[in-house]
Amino acid sequence: MSDIEASLRYSSAPHRREAILRRIELDGYVAAADLVTELGVSPNTVRRDLRRLAGDGLVRAVRGGAAAADVGATPFTDRSVQASAAKRAVAAAAVRHVEPGTAIALDSGTTTLEIAKLLPSAADLTVITHSLPAIAVLAPRPDVTLIGVGGQYGRDTRSFGGPETLASLEHMSVRTLFLAATALDGSGVYGATPYEAETKRRLIAIARRTIVVGDARKFVLSAPIRVCGWDAADLLVTDGVPHGFEGVDVEFGSRAPV
Template identity: 80%
Template sequence: MDDPGLRYSSAPTRREAILRRVELDGYVAAADLVSELGVSPNTVRRDLRRLAGDGLVRAVRGGAAAVDAGAVPFADRSAQAAEAKRAIAAAAVRHVEPGTAVALDSGTTTLEIARLLPAGAGLTVITHSLPAIAVLAPRADVTLIGVGGQYGRETRSFGGPETLAALEHLRVRTLFLAATALDAAGVYGATPYEAETKRRLVAAARRTVVVADARKFALDAPIRVCGWEAVERLVTDAPPPPGLPAVPVDVARP
């Protein structure tokens, strides 16, 4: 077998290989590149700095991610379909079982769920959303587990390797999962870190409830989080378009 280091001794060839990985997966860890390319960590760091400097990838802690040109700030998203999100949250909290652990994904709709969680229900709430943590922190009736990591200002949530590692050891009864976009194939996220965090949350939950306003069926996002087979229920504000796989749907009218 050829030495992998020989195949990637040329810097341009290495960088092309890195770009292919990022384009395919949306994210690549520096440690994986060291092994796959057969080069030193310093060489990988130099390649990633060069690619980031050229605007071809986005440097993130522990590796590189695809360039995200379309992120909408959290405050702007909060103002979009605000009444629909409150109605969705009110319908979603009916699926909260007293005395159980609940996970809240980051997002403006899940923030509304945090505000409406029933009092005195003996809930444990796990979330990486800073606004949700701020809402729930004063509540003595909620056991709050905040999942930290690298803070993302656009999403106002924590992400990265530390977040993923923490979620790996948690287990919840119900996850309320947000989405950047939806289609017949499933649920989509905007960035690699966001999508991978959502996948870890799905893996940690016994059941997943997707909460998303109907606009999400008309939007696009680059990274598929999961298919509908991983979802127990969708809570939205209008009937989904034809072609959605058979999943129970709650339609909450504003």
Template identity: 85%
Template sequence: MTGDATLRYTSAPHRREAILRRIEVDGYVAAADLVTELGVSSNTVRRDLRRLAGDGLIRAVRGGATAADASAPPFADRSGQAADAKRAIAAAAVRHVQPGTAVALDSGTTTLEIAKLLPVDAGLTVITHSLPAIAVLAPRPDITLIGIGGQYGRDTRSFGGPETLAALEHLSVRTLFLAATALDGSGVYGATPYEAETKRRLIAIARSTVVVGDARKFALSAPIRVCGWDAAERLVTDGVPAGFSGVETELAR
């Protein structure tokens, strides 16, 4: 960065304007990148992010910030939304579970419904970083449960971060049930970079990926693209927009 550019960002209003522009374009910005781009200290960047978050202009997340409207509602709020649709989707999704195989459950309210409906005495191994799913499956002696730890996220009630990614690296599953913050014709979206990276790692260890999400997800937006539809075998949902043809779709009723 040139000296002129550095001088430009010694003004707090100019720095914050630059941060907002970057988030508007990219949906997310890492604090470490802002230190380099703005030519200021990490403490200054943290103060700017706190101020913008306090004003409701951005959402501060681990390692950076996203757009203010990028966050999904807390898990407890989401669990009551489209509850009937989620149960129907889960009932359809579990038909794709093959006995005697390893299954991965992404974190989410729909995948929690899948955890509740996994077939009994099917010889399954289940891998998940979702704390509610772990709690549902832990009492079941017929399931081999592998819980993936890391930094706990209260909004998602799941674990994430480098420790989670490292734990997943050497695992392999037959089927992954992948949740989404938002869906569109080009693929699956997540709310934060950490969430998206965990989803990508889960996709990488799975032979088959089944995306699960209710129709409302097509009306929502999220800043981080997780994957295109070419990464999934099918979508199980209760409805899709007219003309949608991104992947084989199974409608739950």
């Protein structure tokens, strides 16, 4: 690539950040000083890019640069503030698919928590969830019939899981499931732990319609457990997908540019 081509390419912040993520994916770490040279931009620009990527949970800030993010170990409270505007936009679009007078299931996750906050009033909804934050949000609402699913409590996810959770879900049925993901790619939905993945699969099994919700960062992150393929989902609600993505029908939630 010529110097002119590189300059044109990396004058765009999204292109720079994509290049940084590719470098970290290959090497596990990148030094800020190396990025200044490779991208042909100022140290301040590199610092801004790394802060943005770290804020979105895509990398882990370390002294002198950035390293790959360990998404499975990121506490719920930290994840809840990452890409918060995108999550709210996705949640607002997802809530439009809630049908009054039906039962819905909310998977555990920071985006599904935003959905819980936005559920319409006077819709005569029954909500099934194993997410403790979602239970806390919905418990005071007299217009919602809330069914909390218990089990072994996971502090990282702030949700219940395990055999008791799976057994409780076995005899339930919902019209719509809003399914969260630790990561997404062209082949499907991924979770961080076997318990988490099994709970998601059981939720899919009891739902007549599955709507996957997740911001565009999920296509960059990785997770070890494949939950399901896109054939198990009816819709993906997100704020962006990779070029050429054809896994399932997509609806976009819009947000103000940052």
